[in-house]
Amino acid sequence: MKFWNVNNVTNDEGELILYGEIRSNKPWWSEGQMITPEEFLKDMKTLRNKNKVTVRINSRGGDVFAAQAIFTHLKTLKAKVEIIIEGIAASAATIITCAGDTVKISPGSAFMIHNPSITVWDSFEAKDLEQLKEMLDSVKNCIIETYCTKTTLSKLELADMMDAETWLTGREAVEKGFCDELLEDTKVTNNILNNRMVLVNNVAHDLSGFKNMPVFEPVNIKQEPQDNQIGNAPANLTKENQNEGSSTMTLEEIKANHPQLVEQIKNEAKQEERERIKAIENISATIGKELVAKAKFEEPMDAKELAFQALQNQQQNASQFLTNLNEDAKNSGGDNVTAECKELDPEEQIKEKVSALSNALNKDKRRVK
Numbered sequence: 116m117k118f119w120n121v122n123n124v125t126n127d128e129g130e131l132i133l134y135g136e137i138r139s140n141k142p143w144w145s146e147g148q149m150i151t152p153e154e155f156l157k158d159m160k161t162l163r164n165k166n167k168v169t170v171r172i173n174s175r176g177g178d179v180f181a182a183q184a185i186f187t188h189l190k191t192l193k194a195k196v197e198i199i200i201e202g203i204a205a206s207a208a209t210i211i212t213c214a215g216d217t218v219k220i221s222p223g224s225a226f227m228i229h230n231p232s233i234t235v236w237d238s239f240e241a242k243d244l245e246q247l248k249e250m251l252d253s254v255k256n257c258i259i260e261t262y263c264t265k266t267t268l269s270k271l272e273l274a275d276m277m278d279a280e281t282w283l284t285g286r287e288a289v290e291k292g293f294c295d296e297l298l299e300d301t302k303v304t305n306n307i308l309n310n311r312m313v314l315v316n317n318v319a320h321d322l323s324g325f326k327n328m329p330v331f332e333p334v335n336i337k338q339e340p341q342d343n344q345i346g347n348a349p350a351n352l353t354k355e356n357q358n359e360g361s362s363t364m365t366l367e368e369i370k371a372n373h374p375q376l377v378e379q380i381k382n383e384a385k386q387e388e389r390e391r392i393k394a395i396e397n398i399s400a401t402i403g404k405e406l407v408a409k410a411k412f413e414e415p416m417d418a419k420e421l422a423f424q425a426l427q428n429q430q431q432n433a434s435q436f437l438t439n440l441n442e443d444a445k446n447s448g449g450d451n452v453t454a455e456c457k458e459l460d461p462e463e464q465i466k467e468k469v470s471a472l473s474n475a476l477n478k479d480k481r482r483v484k
Contacts, residue, residue: 118135120132124169127166155185176207186210195217199220201221205325213262221297230280236418265293395417
């Protein structure tokens with residue numbers, strides 16, 4: 116499933132829609148197809164001769180390098196680029212917003228910046244971790260430089276905001292200089308699906324990887340339905356979903372009102388499960404089969420949790436081994452055994468040496484009897 120959609124609005128105007136997670140610069144895999152960065156750039160060619168390009172964003176972020184590539188491509192267009200944030204612009208998605216000549220956001224949208232992070236599954240020495248830290252610090256500095264092309268906040272202020280994982284409302288994003296204009300005539304609808312998912316303008320965002328939850332500013336003006344929503348953003352809003360503020364829907368209501376969204380979540384869950392099993396397989400050679408099976412099926416855990424559990428088990432086994440060894444030593448009665456050493460007088464020592472020499476000579480087969 117593509118996370119982008121390119122439309123020709125008129126001969127002079129084009130549109131790029133970025134809804135959902137921004138995928139890696141590696142092959143973007145989806146059910147039944149391979150989507151590559153080259154395909155994205157091929158689609159973007161249709162925007163090269165436009166005088167205006169509108170980019171609509173509703174994304175929790177994703178891969179920082181993919182976002183940086185999109186930012187760079189938008190900056191090379193001869194067209195005037197207008198960014199419209201239609202729900203959430205978080206993490207890597209905020210890098211793309213900086214490519215806009217103008218950036219517009221509704222009061223009820225959310226804008227978030229935070230530090231870059233990386234997930235690793237391997238064994239590392241201290242020097243390897245130091246190199247990873249240097250890499251992440253370098254990426255953070257690059258992101259800050261990108262933000263400085265849009266906002267007048269100092270680099271120190273931006274660094275502090277990233278450290279804290281800062282969520283801003285649309286109004287606050289304008290005040291901080293990330294956005295240029297507040298769209299007072301639009302409304303963002305959002306529903307909390309569970310503790311880790313939030314449905315914003317009919318796009319499901321998994322926020323479990325973030326420390327904080329977004330704050331949406333309530334607005335009173337109804338949002339007009341848009342015809343440019345792509346497959347993973349269904350347009351059939353129910354009356355209940357358009358109520359002011361946030362509400363919680365039951366699972367049956369979600370299935371009935373948003374079948375496409377449910378299918379999207381199921382496909383993403385399948386992919387996450389495949390990746391979880393693959394990561395476990397990569398480290399299973401050093402872990403007992405019973406614990407691996409438990410991690411896969413009985414008490415599902417990811418590779419990181421499995422590795423931690425294996426280390427705990429090894430520590431417990433080593434501790435139990437030492438305990439058993441000490442118990443065996445105590446029960447053997449060895450502590451009560453004392454050694455006696457009787458010293459022979461000189462005459463007895465001579466007899467012992469003569470006897471030993473005699474025995475050695477008798478055993479020598481080369482002697483002629």
